[in-house]
Every structure is written in structure tokens, then in C-alpha cells.
Amino acid sequence: MNVIGKLPFVIATRFSQKYRPPLQQIRNMSLVRSLAFVNNQWVPASSGETFEVTNPANGQVLGQVPDMDVDDTEQAVNVAFEAFKTWEHTTAKERSVLLRKWYNLLEDNKDEIAQIMTAESGKPLSEAAGEVAYANGFIDWFSEEARRIPGEIVASPTQTKEMMMIRRPIGVAALITPWNFPAAMITRKAGAALAAGCTCVIKPAEDTPLTALAMADLAAKAGIPKGVINVVTCSRKKAAEVGRVLCTSPQVAGLSFTGSTNVGKLLYEQCASTVKRVSLELGGNAPFIVFESADLEAAVKGAIACKFRNCGQTCVSANRLFVQESIFNQFVAKLEEAVKGLKVGDGAAAGVTQGPLINDAQATKVKQLVEDAVKKGAKVHLGGKPASEMGARYFQPTIISDVDHSMRVYNEEIFGPVAVCIPFKSEEEVLAIANSTRSGLAGYFYSNNLSQIWRVAKRLEVGMVGINEGLLSAPEAAFGGIKESGIGREGSHYGIEEYSYIKYLCFGHD
Numbered sequence: 270m271n272v273i274g275k276l277p278f279v280i281a282t283r284f285s286q287k288y289r290p291p292l293q294q295i296r297n298m299s300l301v302r303s304l305a306f307v308n309n310q311w312v313p314a315s316s317g318e319t320f321e322v323t324n325p326a327n328g329q330v331l332g333q334v335p336d337m338d339v340d341d342t343e344q345a346v347n348v349a350f351e352a353f354k355t356w357e358h359t360t361a362k363e364r365s366v367l368l369r370k371w372y373n374l375l376e377d378n379k380d381e382i383a384q385i386m387t388a389e390s391g392k393p394l395s396e397a398a399g400e401v402a403y404a405n406g407f408i409d410w411f412s413e414e415a416r417r418i419p420g421e422i423v424a425s426p427t428q429t430k431e432m433m434m435i436r437r438p439i440g441v442a443a444l445i446t447p448w449n450f451p452a453a454m455i456t457r458k459a460g461a462a463l464a465a466g467c468t469c470v471i472k473p474a475e476d477t478p479l480t481a482l483a484m485a486d487l488a489a490k491a492g493i494p495k496g497v498i499n500v501v502t503c504s505r506k507k508a509a510e511v512g513r514v515l516c517t518s519p520q521v522a523g524l525s526f527t528g529s530t531n532v533g534k535l536l537y538e539q540c541a542s543t544v545k546r547v548s549l550e551l552g553g554n555a556p557f558i559v560f561e562s563a564d565l566e567a568a569v570k571g572a573i574a575c576k577f578r579n580c581g582q583t584c585v586s587a588n589r590l591f592v593q594e595s596i597f598n599q600f601v602a603k604l605e606e607a608v609k610g611l612k613v614g615d616g617a618a619a620g621v622t623q624g625p626l627i628n629d630a631q632a633t634k635v636k637q638l639v640e641d642a643v644k645k646g647a648k649v650h651l652g653g654k655p656a657s658e659m660g661a662r663y664f665q666p667t668i669i670s671d672v673d674h675s676m677r678v679y680n681e682e683i684f685g686p687v688a689v690c691i692p693f694k695s696e697e698e699v700l701a702i703a704n705s706t707r708s709g710l711a712g713y714f715y716s717n718n719l720s721q722i723w724r725v726a727k728r729l730e731v732g733m734v735g736i737n738e739g740l741l742s743a744p745e746a747a748f749g750g751i752k753e754s755g756i757g758r759e760g761s762h763y764g765i766e767e768y769s770y771i772k773y774l775c776f777g778h779d
């Protein structure tokens with residue numbers, strides 16, 4: 270049965286359970302799609318195979334979408350390659366106007382997209398609404414940036430030559446995205462790609478294809494020409510073969526990937542065979558440092574935002590919370606109070622701040638990380654166990670301390686609602702520990718000492734720093750990491766650079 274066919278069942282079941290069904294209020298049911306999107310047509314997999322999309326809050330099947338393979342992906346790449354031949358010659362203004370129309374439709378349908386996102390990703394509805402606003406912001410931003418892709422005229426060293434550099438679109442961009450931000454990870458890439466004059470093939474995560482398809486539907490309604498945006502859906506078991514086509518096809522000029530570091534490294538290698546432009550947004554291990562001069566209330570508020578948002582499943586989530594010795598107990602006590610105020614449950618229910626983890630693998634991983642720490646002597650201040658009474662994928666918001674480097678929580682990206690608190694003595698010591706990982710995405714610190722703020726901001730080995738601030742992403746700012754957290758930047762005017770190359774023109778004359 271397709272997605273739409275399943276919905277009445279889902280809705281009826283939810284009503285009887287007396288809680289608000291996530292898809293109940295969708296006015297525009299055409300947004301809930303059960304086919305993939307290639308050449309502005311809704312298409313099945315050539316094999317006819319499908320895979321299920323489920324609600325992580327309760328395991329209910331929301332519907333099926335096509336499980337596409339190598340042939341389907343090659344077909345989508347061909348279509349994008351053909352579409353590029355005309356799209357690259359559109360004017361900046363034409364692309365800007367189309368992106369603006371897409372943005373307007375995304376805004377008109379923001380509640381529906383948030384409901385779809387909550388249903389398939391489990392994130393609380395208020396957070397889904399926040400993500401949709403953030404995601405739409407990239408289309409808004411790049412509709413403006415499309416008209417501001419400048420070139421350069423340089424002073425020639427000779428009398429008989431004039432020299433100029435212009436930017437040109439790279440070609441077809443392959444966009445592979447994760448489940449934790451089902452809308453924003455797509456618009457952050459596709460907005461920049463389209464603005465630059467590229468066409469794209471999007472492969473969303475297995476867990477969250479419905480949000481991607483809803484956005485593609487609105488792109489077509491906005492008048493974005495056929496073949497410019499294509500969405501290839503596939504299950505986890507086909508991700509590698511689909512990814513290989515996107516990374517090795519000579520018709521694809523660039524890959525932009527957001528996801529885990531391991532998969533990112535694999536794709537980076539695969540892209541070498543055709544020397545593609547590569548942009549990677551990979552995993553993080555963000556330090557969250559609270560110095561003794563900090564405003565503790567603000568630091569706790571920041572920690573809640575950046576540790577427990579999306580149930581800790583964001584690449585910029587605080588991974589280890591370092592607190593200066595003199596204020597350690599006070600900070601942990603205040604954090605405990607704040608965490609007690611979080612509410613675990615189905616993201617579609619009112620007041621819920623902590624939804625389920627995305628899938629069984631993620632739930633098992635978080636459980637094992639905490640068990641490993643406890644077995645090796647960590648102290649649990651709050652939580653520490655699955656919230657099994659809610660369902661298989663829920664985990665109690667957790668605070669632990671007394672951790673050391675022998676424990677997995679100390680070294681690995683947790684990606685769950687577990688705050689690991691570690692005391693430190695000096696600025697030197699905490700910087701050495703914070704920088705001792707191969708990750709370098711985001712870092713946060715709280716301090717009211719101006720000299721310290723400058724020192725620490727410069728010395729943290731990360732691409733983004735939150736200073737007395739726990740939420741730092743915005744379309745206007747450059748998002749990205751250093752070390753093994755990635756290559757390239759998304760958002761800001763730098764985002765366009767990933768999808769354009771510099772062409773040098775030399776004019777000879779008498």
C-alpha cells in the first residue's frame with residue numbers, strides 16, 4: 270500500500286490512542302508522496318521494489334517509497350546532466366526568481382512539512398517547525414545570493430592582454446543527506462547548487478525520504494524546470510550501490526555529503542577516480558567548556574539547547590561538557606534541575622521536548638555507551654537507562670560524571686541525550702583535552718573574561734565556535750569543520766563556492 274493509502278489507518282489508530290497524530294492536520298495531502306522524483310515526474314523503482322518508512326515514535330508504518338538501484342540512479346544522473354545544458358545558461362535573475370517562488374511555497378506549507386518530518390524522524394513538532402524555518406531560510410538566502418556571484422578583473426602585467434576571472438557552475442551535483450535534519454541538509458546544499466547554476470540528484474536517508482519528496486513537490490510547483498532537482502530514494506541496503514554511481518559517474522561534477530565520518534571517507538575515496546569537487550560535512554565531537562567567570566544560568570541554558578536538542582542527534586551537539594573545578598558541583602546541580610524539566614514522548618504530543626532516537630541501531634548504541642561508562646565507574650546523576658515505558662527507541666535524558674579516557678563516551682560521538690560532565694583545572698589543560706580529537710566541527714565555551722574569550726576562540730581546533738551561545742547555525746554564516754569533520758563550507762556566500770569554479774579569461778589585443 271502506498272503512503273497515502275496507509276494514512277487513514279495511521280490516523281484512526283492514533284485517535285483511539287488519544288494523542289495528536291502527526292499527519293492528522295495535513296491540509297495538502299499531495300505533499301505526502303510515495304514515488305521518487307526524476308525529471309519532474311513521480312516514478313517507481315525500475316525493479317518495482319519499495320521500502321517502508323516508519324514512525325520512530327511507535328514503529329508504525331507510514332508508507333512505502335521506491336527502493337531505487339544503480340539503473341535508476343544512472344537514469345537520474347542522465348536527466349540532471351541533460352537539464353544542466355539549459356539550466357547553466359539561465360540568468361542569475363531567473364534562478365533567483367525561481368528559488369524565491371520555491372521559498373514562498375515552502376513557507377506556505379511549513380506546518381505540513383514539519384508534521385511529515387515529525388512523523389518520520391521523531392523530533393518534537395516544535396523542533397521540526399524550527400528546522401523547517403531554518404531550512405527554508407537557505408532557499409531565501411540563496412535566492413538572493415544567486416544574483417551576487419561576482420567575478421574579477423585584474424591588472425594585466427602586459428600592454429596587450431586583459432585578464433578577467435568569472436565563476437561558472439560545476440555541473441551536476443550529487444547531494445547525499447542524513448536523517449537528523451531531513452529538510453535543512455537538503456536546502457543548505459540544493460539552494461547553493463541551484464543558485465550557482467548546477468542541477469542536482471538528491472539521495473535522502475532511508476529513515477526520512479518523505480520530507481525530501483515533499484520539498485521536491487513544491488520545487489516543481491514553483492516552476493523549477495524538469496531535471497534540475499531529482500530525488501532518488503533507496504533503502505540502507507542499496508545506499509552503497511547508489512552512492513557508488515553518484516561518486517564515480519563522469520557526468521557528476523561534484524559530491525556534497527553530510528553524514529558520518531566513516532561513510533564520508535569512503536565517498537571521498539570513491540570520488541577520486543573522477544577527481545570530483547567534494548564537500549563533506551561529517552561527524553563532530555564538540556567540547557562545551559564552562560569557565561569559572563561564566564554566567565552559569567546562561568551556560569546551563571546553552572547546554573540544554575546544544576546537548577538535548579533533537580535528542581542529542583546533531584553533529585554540532587555538545588559531546589563532552591568541561592566545567593572548571595571551582596564551579597563543577599554548582600553547574601551539575603543546575604543542569605540536573607533543567608534536565609528534569611525535559612519531557613520524553615512522541616514528538617507529535619504537546620509539550621514533548623525529547624522524542625525517540627531515530628532507529629534501533631542508534632538506541633542500542635546510546636544504551637551501550639552509557640553501560641560501558643557505568644561499568645568502568647562513571648557516576649549517573651540522572652537517567653542512564655532506556656525509557657522503555659515509552660517504547661523501544663526512547664532514552665532517558667542523562668547526566669553522568671566521573672568519566673575517563675578508557676570509556677567510549679569520552680572518545681566517541683554520542684549522538685544521544687547523554688551529558689558527560691568533566692571537571693578541569695586550567696585553560697591550558699581543557700584546551701589540550703578539547704583539541705585532542707580528530708574531529709573539529711563545533712566548539713562552545715562560556716566565559717566573561719575578554720582576554721580568555723579571544724585566546725580560547727582562536728585556539729579551539731574547530732570550524733565553528735559558540736561563545737556564550739549554544740545555538741550557532743544560520744543561513745548567513747559559514748557552516749563546516751576542520752580535521753576529520755569535513756571539507757568545504759555550507760551557507761553564507763561561501764556556500765556557492767562549492768558549486769562553482771573560477772574560469773580565467775585572457776583577452777589579447779594590439
Ligand code: NAP
Nearest residue numbers: 446447473474475505508509512528529532550551552584
Ligand atoms: P551516515 O550513515 O553516514 O548516512 C548519511 C547518508 O549517507 C544517508 O543518506 C545514508 O543512507 C548514506 N549512506 C550510508 N552509507 C553509504 C554508502 N556506503 N554510500 C553512499 N551513501 C551512504 O550518517 P547518519 O548515521 O545518517 O548520520 C549521523 C552522522 O552524520 C553523525 O556522525 C553526524 O555527526 C553526522 N552529521 C554531520 C553533519 C554536518 O553538517 N557536519 C550534519 C548532520 C549529521 P542510509 O540512510 O540509507 O543509510
